[in-house]
Amino acid sequence: MKNKPSGPIAYLLGASLVKQIMFGLLAGIALAWFSKDAALAVGLLGTLFVSALKAVAPLLVLMLVISAIASHKQGQKSNIRPIVTIYLLSTFFAAVVAVIFSHLFPQTLALSSANNTITPPSGIIEVLRGLLMSMVANPIAALMNANYIGILVWGIGLGIAMRHSSDTTKILLSDASKAVTWLVRLVIGCAPIGIFGLVASTLASSGFSALWGYAHLLTLLIGCMLLVALVFNPILVFWKIRRNPYPLVFTCLRESGVTAFFTRSSAANIPVNMALAKRLNLDEDTYSVSIPLGATINMAGAAITITTLTLAAVHTLGIAVDVPTAILLSLVASLCACGASGVAGGSLLLIPVACNMFGIPNEVAMQVVAVGFIIGVLQDSAETALNSSADILFTAAVCQAEENRLSQQT
Template identity: 60%
Template sequence: MKVLKMWNQISLVKQIAIGLIVGIILAVTIPEAAKSLTIFGTLFISSLKAVAPILVFFLVMASIVQHKKGQQTNMKSIIFLYLLGTFLAGAIAVIVSFLFPVNIRLTEGAEQLAAPGNTVEVLQKLVLNMVDNPVNALIQANYIGILTWAIVLGIALKNASDTTKTFISNFSDAIAKMVGWVIKLAPLGIMGIVIGSVTENGLSSLLDYGNLLLVLIGTMLVVALIVNPLIVFINVRQNPYPLVFKCIRESGITAFFTRSSAANIPVNMELCKKLDLDKETYGISIPLGATINMAGAAITISVLTLAAVHTLGIPVDLLTAIILSVLAAVCACGASGVAGGSLLLIPLACSLFGIPNDIAMQVVAAGVLVSVLQDSFETALNSSTDVLFTATAEYRKRLKEGETLSINRQSMNEDVSEKVVNG
């Protein structure tokens, strides 16, 4: 009991760091014996993925049902920030790819994958997901469909009795509490995930693509540590880094290891709650961000497409580069509706330069080889930015209303309050 009490007094971030270190040590020293512990990682991710769809469904529905007429939300501002961040990420990726051109070794191995033919097909798939059967949407974790049905049902229940509204709200709170229990298991889950990654995915296959990885990861770090903080600063006129680092620390790290924006939705919900954001807003913005806020995907599409262009010696003018930035942003927003995500949208972008599909699929295969790190960084950037932009829009609204705001002090207070709760 003493050990358990001491453990609970440690912040969740430090607990996750301990789980990470223990996982690496076990995977390196006793890899065969440690493999049996990967079950903890599987259980953790499966639990998050299982609870996330029903959490989103009831939380969004409860937010709309409880919404009072005339009450302002920040959804327009948040969606604008999502789209702006995704476009700027694609544009930065294009600039970096011109400054540091990369040639890749084209490889076979992705011919059996079916990539969408054009942008219309991607957007059409996105729209079809909106009208998916609600039960199927919950089972398949189709968040566009879940959001659509939750909004429709929420509007339909606006005039329901107070008893019905209370039941929906209480059910939503109960699921949120379950999420808190699952997140408490994050250190054990991260340990299992790390053991699986180290023992199963050797790093030797990444060496041939070192330059490509440097450009991919470097661009994502530029967006996370320079571009996004600049967007926050323009909106709140205060030092953005306490909020940026808090989002990376408490959302990005978990997303890095789970490599699933959907699985990280419950984590982001908890973080928004800790930041004291409006539940009616983040209940919708977080699951929506998991589907359309795809800065990392825009970077992946742009960098790998231009890597193919440089490898094949195709000249690129300024106008085409701008079009690629827009195309990458649009495709990234539709990535959640495509099996295989951002990598399978590369042939669509390659078609802009007249690159045939068989060559483009070889680029996809090269992307699959580096996806161990690429997908981790991409998911971490995408997911942590969902909370960052949601908080930014709300802080901007509070400042307009004359409220005194200190991001730095609030971040410190949240860390202290977490220790008090755990204690």
């Protein structure tokens, strides 16, 4: 009879994924501190982990959406509309928060050199056009390019078409969805190793020295995201469930936000949110659709990034911003945030669209994008953590509110 591992190893193997991730983080920092060469070598582990996530996440979204809609029974309430409403409200409120605090704590950027290697959208019309073109993209191309807008549209369309298929087909779709989910959970299970490699190689190659020059801007960004996560999102949750929202808020941040912070992919974090939804005993017909949908359109973190960096450029150039313009900026940033899903570079590439509102030349706007890439190590992680944890948070709030309403009726 083999002896079971004991001591620290047994504790680590039996610990939750969050604890394992924290251990991987600390181990990566320690390795980078003691041996730069070894830290760079283990960077391959992080690259493999991120590549595996990027490869399987688009297929996961497609299969989940198709299976959920195809299996949905006629007349069965799924509560999607109120969830989408909260998604959009949260994104807009996040942009407003960024406007207010950018005014209270104005930032100045060192706009010295331009980066013109990326061509951003030229205006809001082009954003809308790009959004529409993404919706009708070839489904195979959408999967290959991680175009989540296109994947979502094709998934909804195929799911509706297959609602009238045989029960055998629906079972096949359900089994395929479970198989892909199992595969992604397997990849997520490797997160501690992947994060160990990512952190070690990042600290060994550049460290955080490049961030210190932009510490104030980074503090403002992350501060706004924390304010939305800990104040405004709980207010929206309280509006739905009419009780103390913080136990639910902290559960979602701990179980979903931590993993999303390190994986930096809302789509790849879908299985984590789905598993949490199941543990919270939420309605499967609701969360099987709302969570993949939220990974595409619930982008409060992106709205904060677009708004804050745009207003930093505006303040640097000495441009005055009145209240109506600030409100319009919040609307534009919210729309851009929803359209940022699946775009290489995410929210940063849509900053020039908002800058265009103030007549800021593209050459200057691209310098702002370059600043965004410099602080992107922490900015993107915090942004993803806010976005993904809010997906499950708002889904849980609406489902629990509906349960409370039904129990009061009976």
